[in-house]
Amino acid sequence: MFRSLRVANYRLWFAGALVSNTGAWMQRTAQDWIVLTELTDNDAAALGITMALQFGPLLLLMPVAGLIADRFDRKRVLAWTQGAQLALALGLGILVVTGVATLPIVYAFALGLGIATAIDAPVRQSFVSELVGDADLPNAVALNSMSFQGARLVGPALAGVLVALIGAGPVFLINAASFAGVLASLFFIRRSRLIAAPKLERGRGQIREGLAYVRSRPDLVVVLTIVFIIGTFGFNFPILVSTMSTVEFGGGSEQFGILSSVIAIGSLVGSLLAARRDRARLGLVIVGAAAFGVTCAIGAFSPNLWFFGALLLLVGAAGLTTMNTANAYVQTTTDPAVRGRVMALYLALFAGGTPLGAPIVGWAANELGPRFAVGIAAASGLVAALVGVAWLVVGRGMRVARQPGTRFGLALSFAPTRAEERELATQEIAIVETTERRTS
Secondary structure, three states: OOHHHHOHHHHHHHHHHHHHHHHHHHHHHHHHHHHHHHOOOOOHHHHHHHHHHHHHHHHHOHHHHHHHHHHOOHHHHHHHHHHHHHHHHHHHHHHHHOOOOOHHHHHHHHHHHHHHHHHHHHHHHHHHHHHOOHHHHHHHHHHHHHHHHHHHHHHHHHHHHHHHHHOOHHHHHHHHHHHHHHHHHHHHOOHHHOOOOOOOOOOOOHHHHHHHHHHOOHHHHHHHHHHHHHHHHOOOHHHHHHHHHHHHOOOOHHHHHHHHHHHHHHHHHHHHHHHHOOOOOHHHHHHHHHHHHHHHHHHOOOOOHHHHHHHHHHHHHHHHHHHHHHHHHHHHHOOHHHHHHHHHHHHHHHOOOHHHHHHHHHHHHHHOOHHHHHHHHHHHHHHHHHHHHHHHHHOOOOEEEEOOOOOOOEEEEOOOOHHHHHHHHHHHHHHHHHHHHHHO
């Protein structure tokens, strides 16, 4: 489960990211809280706009961010993007502490953070492949998610308590200080032990080349479609959790922080389970999407806050199983030469869809009620699962066939994906080469 931590460079990165992620979740919770309660009167639409500004650049800057990830030194780029995020957190913290922050100012800082994150995200995702080899990459991706979700577990609850005790401003300053962790880890990572990735030379049509690669891989198209649907309409947890806890069940900042941490517990469980798997499978992405839809549907009918909190455990586990497996599948089956551009597209569809979905979900929570907004998340999971099943039937010829010896005497059969064909061919070549060496 923790095999990637054997690599010294990855241990440094993991520790620094854990500190930084904790601060980032604290800031995100404090930001959502001041927008929802201090700068507006429980306006979920304003919260949706804030999320749209923060995640919109991921969609708009995707082509540039992908080229940066494939062309430039990733370690150096990460130092710049993390430094920029530190400066933004520090600036917003000072403005909130001094009492001059307004809703437009928060919008502006959310946009600035979104631009820095848009460049940082694909570089950070691709950098993992330089820290560990391909054999450990699925495990490293899962441990990264575990770090993120572990921070999500601690950060919101801690932020909820601190906001109630000392206000939101100091929380932003704490986040600024937390970036020192990841900057320190980057400083101590040994470049000589990195697994060098091929650097993209300057040329024409390189963005189109990345898109053409994805179009040539129907399995990637399906995974990215599932990620887009759930990321756009399902993963709007700040809106869903905040409105259900405050509007539907009448809770305060403590309940909001606790529920945000509860869903992180489920997400952490999903990350740990993913870390145990030796490879990412497309079928698990589809099953996870269906489980996410079903658990959200049940959560929409929760009779009280505690039942809703218990359901969030399952929602988090199903959602992270889907996204972790999708992330690992895309990284491990993609040609390293285009990995940065493909991961930029992945992140653009996952988080960049938020500007489309968050305002819609926020409007639904305001006008139709928080339960209806949770129902939209449920529908996203079920529709995404249907897309995956439809492709398995139509694109890969999935059929139910008789197979003696199985539990019900039945089994699914379908044609392999191009990635699986390539893996099988590689294994066959290795077997032939081994046999020839032994013969000679």
